[in-house]
Amino acid sequence: xxxxxxxxxxxxxxxxxxxxxxxxxxxxxxxxxxxxxxxxxxxxxxxxxxxxxxxxxxxxxxxxxxxxxxxxxxxxxxxxxxxxxxxxxxxxxxxxxxxxxxxxxxxxxxxxxxxxxxxxxxxxxxxxxxxxxxxxxxxxxxxxxxxxxxxxxxxxxxxxxxxxxxxxxxxxxxxx
Amino acid sequence: xxxxxxxxxxxxxxxxxxxxxxxxxxxxxxxxxxxxxxxxxxxxxxxxxxxxxxxxxxxxxxxxxxxxxxxxxxxxxxxxx
Ligand code: FES
Numbered sequence: 154x155x156x157x158x159x160x161x162x163x164x165x166x167x168x169x170x171x172x173x174x175x176x177x178x179x180x181x182x183x184x185x186x187x188x189x190x191x192x193x194x195x196x197x198x199x200x201x202x203x204x205x206x207x208x209x210x211x212x213x214x215x216x217x218x219x220x221x222x223x224x225x226x227x228x229x230x231x232x233x234x235x236x237x238x239x240x241x242x243x244x245x246x247x248x249x250x251x252x253x254x255x256x257x258x259x260x261x262x263x264x265x266x267x268x269x270x271x272x273x274x275x276x277x278x279x280x281x282x283x284x285x286x287x288x289x290x291x292x293x294x295x296x297x298x299x300x301x302x303x304x305x306x307x308x309x310x311x312x313x314x315x316x317x318x319x320x321x322x323x324x325x326x327x328x329x
Numbered sequence: 330x331x332x333x334x335x336x337x338x339x340x341x342x343x344x345x346x347x348x349x350x351x352x353x354x355x356x357x358x359x360x361x362x363x364x365x366x367x368x369x370x371x372x373x374x375x376x377x378x379x380x381x382x383x384x385x386x387x388x389x390x391x392x393x394x395x396x397x398x399x400x401x402x403x404x405x406x407x408x409x410x
Contacts, residue, residue, distance in 0.1 A: 186352055
């Protein structure tokens with residue numbers, strides 16, 4: 154057995170740590186970038202799944218018409234709460250002028266608190282985080298809500314106000 | 330001794346660092362895109378989901394391209410694999 158190494162041979166540390174630290178770090182970073190690329194593939198798969206799911210679902214069936222109020226029971230500037238299209242969907246109907254009614258989902262598009270009508274400011278307000286919506290088209294005026302309030306389409310049939318559908322996104326001027 | 334550890338030689342290390350940083354930035358954009366597409370889809374705005382998927386594919390292609398670029402440099406420099 155050899156007790157002493159030949160001083161001219163490769164140093165002991167080189168035999169025991171055959172890979173340079175710098176190389177090892179480099180390989181680690183490269184492996185990490187490979188991992189990030191695979192994560193990117195995962196994100197792409199997620200996006201495609203959302204798109205395919207949305208495409209397979211197709212257009213939603215038209216909502217049934219439902220009478221929600223009579224015109225005479227709501228004075229100008231007053232509101233009426235109703236549920237549409239299911240009993241779990243609270244909505245708010247506002248008479249903004251003698252011949253003009255607008256209705257929106259009452260669930261704030263931020264975290265679903267109930268919005269109320271502030272007649273003095275002529276806007277719908279969410280008390281949770283001071284999110285304000287225009288009563289004209291439901292668009293966001295201020296605060297954290299990311300989207301306009303879904304608008305309930307209201308048709309006036311004689312004295313009766315009838316909800317006939319729900320539109321998402323603000324459409325200025327598109328009122329009953 | 331390999332190119333990266335030779336004194337005075339920087340090898341493809343900086344290229345990898347640059348590519349890694351770019352991939353990380355692209356990935357953050359892609360994560361935001363995924364959450365935004367999901368949120369819009371759930372809110373009934375279905376028109377945005379296909380453009381989001383296409384942009385996500387472009388970002389993935391860019392990430393993959395950057396990684397292949399670094400691999401190519403490694404092959405040239407004979408780095409450990
Ligand atoms: S829940 Fe309405 S602003 Fe936050």
